Amino acid sequence: MANNDYIVQVQDLFYRYDKENVLENINLSIQKGSFLAIVGPNGSGKSTLLKLMLGLIKPQKGTIRLFGQDISKFRDQHKIGFVSQKANSFNTGFPATVFEVVASGLTKKLGLFKFLKKSDQVKIKQAIGSVGMEKFLDRNIGELSGGQQQRVFIARALVSSPELLILDEPTVGVDAQNVNSFYEMLETLNKQNGITLLLVTHDIGTISDKVTNVACLNKNMHFHGSTVEFEQLKINEVSEIYGHDVHVLTHDHHHHEGAHS
């Protein structure tokens, strides 16, 4: 079943915690070069699915393949960049510059007892540039706004040149008016740098037209297909997944936002 076009393949995955199924019968595949958004309400098992994919916890049933390799044998962690939701709640008084934070993304790739080389410093500056933060190189991370910090954490994930970038609730803590430029930056990473993106969010309204695929999760996988197909879903079907009324985005939504800014 190993297929090199798929960066992630999840099959018949079950995860139980305290006798309760958190995830049931999950099937998910992420194609190289795509931009997938996993949406689901709070408590739908999104974060658990991410933890499983990162190998932080083990499923009771089912398989996960990363880059065609079973996760238990996967050792190329540097191919996956991860921007955690907790990035917003780190110790803001921590005395580290933007450069130091981004450099820490190379820790695993460099390996034990190795120091930063000139070429690594170039890479770090490039990563900071690719998220538009080059002016803030020597600023302490705590002095930046939530959106700027989020960009720094993306740069930290990018510095080890990952092929897959995973973002957990990346727009939490980003000002509404900056969400659009944030998605534009992600689109550039996706289209120009060829990085496969996986974004997880509870807020269906933040899914932008930059996303190519959508998966709806609530313990089960309710929908997994292209963004175009997703938008053709009837609103009540989506409500069913969420269990309450939701405002589904349309492209109008974005035009509307654009008119304001």
Place this chain on the structure above:
Amino acid sequence: MISGLMQYEFLQNAFLTGMIIGVIAPLLGVFIVVRRLSLIADALSHVTLAGIAASLLLEKKFLFFSGLNPLYMGMAFSVGGSLFIEKLRTVYKHYQELAIPIILSGGIGLGVIFISLADGFNTDLFSYLFGSVSAVSRTDLWTILVISLLVIALVVMLYKELFLLSFDEEYARATGIAAKTLHFIFIIMVALVIAASMRIVGILLVSSLMTLPVAASIRFAKGFKQTIFFSILFGEISVLGGLFLSYYLDLAPGGTIVLIAVLILVLAIWFKKRASARSI
């Protein structure tokens, strides 16, 4: 003072040891403070007291132990205590800070029992509690030097891993850093440095030499490396200035060292306030 330094071996021992711990205590202190583990240093220093008392007791009761340097047993207890803290932290997953009062009171309790059993010591226990300019031996100096070189080498070699673990533990784990092993190495280094520093600043004030210089430098330093640099600078000023005052005023060095560190801290806070007021 200079002539005293040339003349007396005990002064040379005290000043050389002071210079060494002025580097390593704030160096590890930076990691301790940013990881919010300041109280662990306190707990471990009290366990070290139990080890010192145990060693002095053995020395008094059994001739066989008469040559034993209390520093070794202090270190053994400190390392043992650090392992016990880690164990307790996994037992009380949701009340991790409970490990600190448990170890701290256990350490004092044990220390008090050993002291009472010995019915008082010939050796000045006071010097272990508050530090001493005259009590540092050549063996102490050599032991402390070896430990310090080991600690500095480890911190330099594992710098990026320790930084990542301190800044973002979850991310460190997610990227496949052996966080548990690293934390284990770290906590043992802390235990060793506490035992090593105790000769000069005293058990009761060891943790302040690890935290006060860091608290001052964190006020204005840009970045982590600069924080380390200023912490060590402030640590050195405190230790050397404190030893100097201690020698001339015949005071316990623990007190003079810590008071200088407090003074630096106050100046740093004042300086920062003035600087930010100006920028507005």
